[in-house]
Amino acid sequence: MFIELDLQSETPIYAQLIDQLIEGIASGELKPGDPLPSVRRLAEDLGINLHTVNKSYNLLKQEGFLQVHRKKGVIVQPDGMPGVTEAFEEKLRQQLRSLAAAAAVRGMSEEAFTQESRSVYRNAITNRGGEQR
Template identity: 75%
Template sequence: MFIELDLQSETPLYEQLINQMIEGIASGALQPGDRLPSVRNLAENLGINLHTVNKSYTLLKQDGFLQVHPKKGVIVHPDTMPGITAEFEAKLFRQLRSLAAEAAVRGMTEEAFVNQCRKLYGDTMIKREGEGQ
């Protein structure tokens, strides 16, 4: 699996795991219907507590990215990904506001900040489109 956690990061491990799984879905590395390792197996492979993996899986399930089946285990949602909700937009606004403020304080121009956002979004879409070829 493509997960790499930074044990020295200030970002909690469960958030790192969530972010990397969502990035995997966005990039096409994780496809709808893909089976994920069990909580125990992923925790062992990453060398982290199984409660950390369980928390990540639970939050991803609540947000509609994963499904849990008694026989299949944990899978990437096979039908639809979650849509844009008011809660998502509020979360996006909070996170971008914080990053924009830091970028401004550090002297980054608005144009440079927007270009970074475009590049990241564009890179994700290129990977997704390239998967279908």
């Protein structure tokens, strides 16, 4: 599993970690039932505080992406990923609204914004072998 954090970014480290783990699941790099490193191990590997990893894992567990077992440790949800909920759709609309506004202020056309959005979505679900899931 390859995780690259930008310690200089304005995006909190726990949020970067969440995003990259979800991207790993979407791309197929992380499959249902795959084990993840322990909180302590991942924190050491990334050189970050273990509470940061713990926060990321707990939020992903609450969202239904991960399971935490006493014996198995942390694993990617083996029983299917969470579906689209009203709360998710609202969060998505808020984030897209902000990005669309920033794009418009910078002079990006609706067509270019739509095309970029489509490209990002397709790249998110394309696994390393180039096949779409």
